[in-house]
Amino acid sequence: MAPLLDGEYVLPLRWTGDAELDELTGYLRHLSAWIPVTVVDGSSAERFDAHARAWGGLVRHIRPQPWPGANGKVAGVVTGVRAARAERVVIADDDVRYDRPALERVLDLLRTADVVRPQNVFRPAPWHARWDTGRTLLNRAFSADYPGTFGLRRATFLAMGGYRGDVLFENLEMVRTVRAHGGREHRADDLFVARRPPTAAHFWSQRPRQAYDDLAQPWRLLAALAVWPVVAEGLLHRRVRRLVLLAAGIVAAGETGRRRAGGRAVFPATAALWSPVWVLERGLFSWLALFSRFVRGGVAYGDVRLRTAASSRWRLGREAAGRPPLTPIDAGVPW
Numbered sequence: 001m002a003p004l005l006d007g008e009y010v011l012p013l014r015w016t017g018d019a020e021l022d023e024l025t026g027y028l029r030h031l032s033a034w035i036p037v038t039v040v041d042g043s044s045a046e047r048f049d050a051h052a053r054a055w056g057g058l059v060r061h062i063r064p065q066p067w068p069g070a071n072g073k074v075a076g077v078v079t080g081v082r083a084a085r086a087e088r089v090v091i092a093d094d095d096v097r098y099d100r101p102a103l104e105r106v107l108d109l110l111r112t113a114d115v116v117r118p119q120n121v122f123r124p125a126p127w128h129a130r131w132d133t134g135r136t137l138l139n140r141a142f143s144a145d146y147p148g149t150f151g152l153r154r155a156t157f158l159a160m161g162g163y164r165g166d167v168l169f170e171n172l173e174m175v176r177t178v179r180a181h182g183g184r185e186h187r188a189d190d191l192f193v194a195r196r197p198p199t200a201a202h203f204w205s206q207r208p209r210q211a212y213d214d215l216a217q218p219w220r221l222l223a224a225l226a227v228w229p230v231v232a233e234g235l236l237h238r239r240v241r242r243l244v245l246l247a248a249g250i251v252a253a254g255e256t257g258r259r260r261a262g263g264r265a266v267f268p269a270t271a272a273l274w275s276p277v278w279v280l281e282r283g284l285f286s287w288l289a290l291f292s293r294f295v296r297g298g299v300a301y302g303d304v305r306l307r308t309a310a311s312s313r314w315r316l317g318r319e320a321a322g323r324p325p326l327t328p329i330d331a332g333v334p335w
Helices: 021-031 045-055 072-083 100-109 127-142 154-159 170-180 200-216 218-225 227-236 240-265 271-294 313-322
Strands: 008-013 037-041 060-062 088-092 115-122 149-153 185-195 299-301 304-306
Touching: 008 072, 021 037, 021 045, 037 045, 037 072, 045 060, 060 072, 072 088, 072 154, 072 170, 088 100, 088 154, 100 115, 100 149, 100 185, 115 127, 115 170, 127 200, 127 240, 127 271, 149 154, 149 170, 170 185, 170 313, 185 240, 200 218, 200 271, 200 299, 218 227, 218 271, 227 240, 227 271, 240 271, 271 299
Parallel strands: 008 037, 008 088, 037 060, 115 185
Antiparallel strands: 088 149, 115 149, 299 304
16 A cells, blocks of 8 residues: 655545435545545535544544635634644645645645645546636636645745635635745646536525636626627627627637646637637626625625635735734644
8 A cells, every 4th residue: 555645635625415425434434545634514514424424434524614705615724724734735625636646746736835836627527527627628718727736835824814705706815825925836737637517506696706706807897897888789780700609619618728738638619619608608797796796785695695706816915914923723622
């Protein structure tokens, strides 16, 4: 058996049902043979106890400590990093599925970077996962995608004092906070990590929240808001050729993202054809996001509404010097 990797895997979760418990337990069984694992479980007491029974002897299973803000994932990440016993930490959502080579690559990149951003790929890929892959490819074409997993250097994370827990786009908030404190980000666009797709119902429930994320990225928001006015003008004046050329340009941009950094090996040849579909979706929900922001006071997140998508770079840079560092915590749970 290969030795455990020199790092730690932190999985924050909060479940209301255990339909995927057996599948996740099987993954954790494989994972714990490669790297120490900490699950920060914010589920109800009943669910927490069921998870403790399922994962006994496999992982360290702890409760999240209180953290300001309503975004429970941030509390889980902050608790997990503070409780970690390794300097190099892999944070991953409960639908992310690493293999050992990908873990080794993230940990190796953390020797010189403070945060590592891999690339998620849906496995399997039902229709709604292919739809959302259109977003992934366009992100890759113009910048980089935001996955459900990151590598972090613990010392950097503690020194920056964690990150805000009252924002919706917590991944962007975390990366911007690292940068504001002088940390180095490595975008590993060629490091592909599998991610299980949500159900179709959950996919639809994510549309408003994901569109709301763009309020933290004004140039993306403006581009999305322009989509339906352009389409409506083209249809009104029967400029079909212009609309076809626009759709073709979006497909070409998606294909650029598919071909970037070895993407053709993991994204199917038809993946870019979904890019215009996603653009139309985002254009619609971006207007709804503005309505949520200015009329309803934020977007629904559980039982609350979150007003802020993510902090601006300017604000984080201004606040960086005054943020106190975090101290490690002893979770008090033996292996």
